[in-house]
Amino acid sequence: MFNSKCLVVDLKNKCKEYKISYQGTKADLIKRLNDYVKKNKVQDRPQTTVQEILQPDPIEPEQESQDEFSDVMINRPLTEIESDGESIDVINENGKRVQVKFEYHRIQDLESIDDAYKFLENDTDNRWVRVRRRPTNEGIKYVYRCSYDPNCKTRVYILLHDDDESVSLWLCNVDHDHSLIKTKSFGINQVTKEQIGILFRSRVKTATNILYALREKESKFKPKKFDNDSDVLNDMYVPGIVIPTRQQINNYIHNTFKPRLENVEGTKKTKFSYGDLQQWVDNNLLVPDNEHEPFVLDHLIEFNSLIPSASKIRLTISTKNLLKIASRTNHICSDATYKLTWHNFPIFLTGTTDHQKKFC
Structure with a gap:
């Protein structure tokens, strides 16, 4: 009979020999083999292990000397061969x-x-x-x-x-x-930008109207009323136009044409310089009486004339009400997912979340 002294490998080999299942734990294998032996009345030597059963007969000295240099088969574990035919x-x-x-x-x-x-x-x-x-x-x-x-x-x-x-x-x-x-493109190409600029200076101000005007210039032929109509050339056709989305047009208008500041003399400027930023900060340093009116808490403006890209700008803007809310919280959240810009400067939103996980 089989007992716990048998090795699992030998038990599985014996199961394969009897053509029965060799899955499960060691106890399952022992029980399955003993049941098979009792049921089929298999003649097996009692109180012997599987190692003894599988052990070959002893070799005579003469035969051992003759087979000293014979080839021996080694049980090498199977290695998974990759299928290069995926x-x-x-x-x-x-x-x-x-x-x-x-x-x-x-x-x-x-x-x-x-x-x-x-x-x-x-x-x-x-x-x-x-x-x-x-x-x-x-x-x-x-x-x-x-x-x-x-x-x-x-x-x-x-x-x-x-x-x-x-x-x-x-x-x-x-x-x-x-x-x-x-084929993937990012943003608005140069030809479309030039046409948007022409339309904006022609008092076509909204993104929706600009989108309609660009569609009229996209096709080489005018749209047909009926299928059997002949092709008529479109005089407004501009090659190279790729129709952007309404949001892309709106962002381009605000980032390119809308940033205008008034000087002391009353004239308007199309560019926002570091000096203008410093002047704006100085005018908004005072703490207002209104709790919801923003003011500048802290700022850093370092302009590098030799390397403009190495210049540093940092502004912290808040209100009295937001500071009161922040003083009663344990965590402050910073969010830049909205990708806001103010006069072409990036803006990072900083605030708190309430008990309903609402950002404010």
């Missing part, structure tokens, strides 16, 4: 979705894995990110994918050879696809 879904020439298998080919041999890391880092056209590490019979593989574009399915892996410290780079047969990054 498949991805692509759109073929007929517009149908098909599966294409990855097939890798060697592209580079390097002396160490550090050289492989540098090789991937110096690849300016692509951006490689490691996705997994997998041991194989050929060696350890570090698989990377190209993250330069979300649509890109190209992969490469670094193979660490078992026989020496050298490594090799293997690239798959799927070409890079960076079409999304190339």
Whole structure:
């Protein structure tokens, strides 16, 4: 009978021999084997372990000397072999979705894995990110994918050879696809900005009216009333116009045309200088009587004439009421998610949150 002295490995091998389940704990295996022996009346030596059962018959001295140099089979643990035939879904020439298998080919041999890391880092056209590490019979593989574009399915892996410290780079047969990054644009292009400026100076002030005017200049032909009408050239057509959103137009108007300050003489300026900022701060240093009127708590203005980009500006503006609320709280929250600007200067909102998690 089987008991707790038996090894788990031997118990599992015995279960496989009897063609019964070898899943579960050691106690489950012992119970399952004993039940099988009782049920099928398997002749087994009592009070013997599985090691003794599996132990081969003793070899005679003559036979041992003859088999001294014979080949011995070693039970080597199975190593997971990576499937280089991973498949991805692509759109073929007929517009149908098909599966294409990855097939890798060697592209580079390097002396160490550090050289492989540098090789991937110096690849300016692509951006490689490691996705997994997998041991194989050929060696350890570090698989990377190209993250330069979300649509890109190209992969490469670094193979660490078992026989020496050298490594090799293997690239798959799927070409890079960076079409999304190339077509993606940010902000308003220069042609559209010039047309917005012309419209704004022509007293087309609102973002909605500017958007309608840009749509009239976008198409090369005038819109048709009926499908069978002939094409009529649009005299207002401007090549290169890309229609922005209403919010983009509104932000561009306020950041470019609206910031105007009045001087002492009554004239208006289109630019806000450091001197104007210092003058504004001096005029708002006094604490007002109104609890909701803002004033300057602290400020720092350091203008670097040699390197203007190295200039430093810091303003702290608040009200009496907000300071009272802040004095009764334990935490102060800073928020810059609104991306506010004041005369082209960035603004960081600082406040508190109430018991309902409302920012104020």
